[in-house]
Amino acid sequence: MTSRRDFLTASGAALIGAASVSRVQAASLPEAISQTLPDTLPPQAPPNGRHFNPVVTLNGWSLPWRMKNGWKEFHLVAEPVVREIAPGMKANLWGYNGQSPGPTIEVVEGDKVRIFVTNKLPEYTSVHWHGQILPNGMDGLSGLTQPPILPGKTFVYEFEAKHAGTFMYHPHADEMTQMAMGMMGFWVTHPKDPKFMAVDRDFVFILNAYDVEPGSYTPKVNTMLDFNLWTWNSRAFPGIDPLVVRRGDRVRIRAGNLTMTNHPLHLHGHRFEVTGTDGGWVPKSARWPEVTTDIAVGQMRAFEFVAEHPGDWVFHCHKAHHTMNAMGHSVPTMIGVNQTDIAKKISQLVPDYMVMGDKGGSMGDMQMPLPDNTLPMMMGVGPYGNIEMGGMFSIVKVREGLARNDYKDPGWYRQPPGTQAYEWTGNMPAAPEAPPQRDALPSAPDQPVLNIKRGGVHEH
Numbered sequence: 355m356t357s358r359r360d361f362l363t364a365s366g367a368a369l370i371g372a373a374s375v376s377r378v379q380a381a382s383l384p385e386a387i388s389q390t391l392p393d394t395l396p397p398q399a400p401p402n403g404r405h406f407n408p409v410v411t412l413n414g415w416s417l418p419w420r421m422k423n424g425w426k427e428f429h430l431v432a433e434p435v436v437r438e439i440a441p442g443m444k445a446n447l448w449g450y451n452g453q454s455p456g457p458t459i460e461v462v463e464g465d466k467v468r469i470f471v472t473n474k475l476p477e478y479t480s481v482h483w484h485g486q487i488l489p490n491g492m493d494g495l496s497g498l499t500q501p502p503i504l505p506g507k508t509f510v511y512e513f514e515a516k517h518a519g520t521f522m523y524h525p526h527a528d529e530m531t532q533m534a535m536g537m538m539g540f541w542v543t544h545p546k547d548p549k550f551m552a553v554d555r556d557f558v559f560i561l562n563a564y565d566v567e568p569g570s571y572t573p574k575v576n577t578m579l580d581f582n583l584w585t586w587n588s589r590a591f592p593g594i595d596p597l598v599v600r601r602g603d604r605v606r607i608r609a610g611n612l613t614m615t616n617h618p619l620h621l622h623g624h625r626f627e628v629t630g631t632d633g634g635w636v637p638k639s640a641r642w643p644e645v646t647t648d649i650a651v652g653q654m655r656a657f658e659f660v661a662e663h664p665g666d667w668v669f670h671c672h673k674a675h676h677t678m679n680a681m682g683h684s685v686p687t688m689i690g691v692n693q694t695d696i697a698k699k700i701s702q703l704v705p706d707y708m709v710m711g712d713k714g715g716s717m718g719d720m721q722m723p724l725p726d727n728t729l730p731m732m733m734g735v736g737p738y739g740n741i742e743m744g745g746m747f748s749i750v751k752v753r754e755g756l757a758r759n760d761y762k763d764p765g766w767y768r769q770p771p772g773t774q775a776y777e778w779t780g781n782m783p784a785a786p787e788a789p790p791q792r793d794a795l796p797s798a799p800d801q802p803v804l805n806i807k808r809g810g811v812h813e814h
């Protein structure tokens with residue numbers, strides 16, 4: 355693994371000699387930096403080019419560049435990677451520069467950007483710069499605007515980053531397979547004026563999803579809707595880092611949706627406003643207060659709030675099955691069903707059979723034998739017990755007096771005395787009873803029992 359710090363030092367040294375190189379030499383490939391850990395790397399001020407306030411990629415990093423004759427040059431390598439989805443589970447994915455998703459690309463409005471894309475996949479690919487206004491031939495549509503990038507080949511994309519905002523990149527070649535395998539990345543074009551839309555903390559992540567059968571390592575690439583791992587930057591809770599902010603900070607969160615369904619992102623304890631959409635910034639007069647914002651397929655959203663209230667505030671997709679990990683959806687509802695007798699009978703046939711959820715779930719407590727390389731459906735342990743969450747779930751940790759660049763997990767919040775829910779230990783009043791029925795209801799005529807099976811097509 356090459357650390358970003360090492361690279362920046364090395365590229366700084368290389369730049370000293372860069373002024374005198376010829377155009378021919380300038381056409382040499384920039385170093386392809388790789389990162390193999392799923393850690394959130396702290397943001398670093400740009401070493402050259404126009405100044406900007408860098409973003410924080412959740413469980414990810416931003417790609418270093420080199421300046422060459424006024425061009426900002428990046429080198430993406432499309433390749434197979436191993437991504438830890440959460441501690442206890444790894445997946446064989448495809449991505450860029452050692453990771454899925456690939457590194458975030460950060461440029462400034464007006465930058466001339468040159469991206470070298472080397473294909474180390476076993477099949478052709480291309481890169482589409484989702485949301486950018488650019489020349490048609492740079493749009494990355496394999497077969498339409500360019501030939502495919504064959505295995506072993508390198509293509510060059512060149513365009514000006516015309517508009518500040520939130521973008522993504524992903525292949526437009528064998529798209530269903532390549533996106534199901536994790537090929538995608540975030541792109542932020544910062545405003546020319548670093549004071550415009552300035553925030554104290556700016557977090558970015560991609561909403562993505564996988565279908566990895568429990569016990570296996572490679573996603574199924576023909577799945578259309580029935581995914582079983584709902585992830586942010588190819589991480590599932592508790593593998594997603596917390597969003598650590600200082601009380602009083604103005605915080606921006608940007609998310610882009612490359613799954614096949616929408617995600618209503620919900621934040622506890624604060625009201626926010628959507629400040630950026632696919633087409634750019636939302637004027638102040640057109641914003642409204644929210645605690646949930648839905649992000650449709652293919653969309654990017656930026657939203658902002660002032661972190662006024664200290665605490666551990668949950669931030670998650672509000673689709674309940676998107677805050678669960680694999681194996682969640684073939685389980686029947688068994689609330690109120692006494693399964694003791696049936697369990698005895700079934701266990702004669704299936705020795706490992708267990709009773710599930712007759713008191714309403716408690717899946718976080720179930721001691722189920724799991725195959726290797728899978729995550730429990732609901733996990734994460736908090737200061738008061740199981741959190742019983744997975745998937746698209748994290749915690750915004752608002753704390754007093756953090757340093758500007760401090761993103762370290764501060765641990766659990768301690769609620770001040772008198773501000774936490776508590777157990778009632780006084781007397782219970784007698785519950786009122788309904789008066790006895792005077793007339794029994796007329797009995798219904800005999801009718802055939804309809805057995806209507808719910809579902810058919812399930813939306814996920």
Ligand SMILES: [Cu+2]
Pocket residue numbers: 584616617618671672673676746
């Ligand atoms: Cu969701």
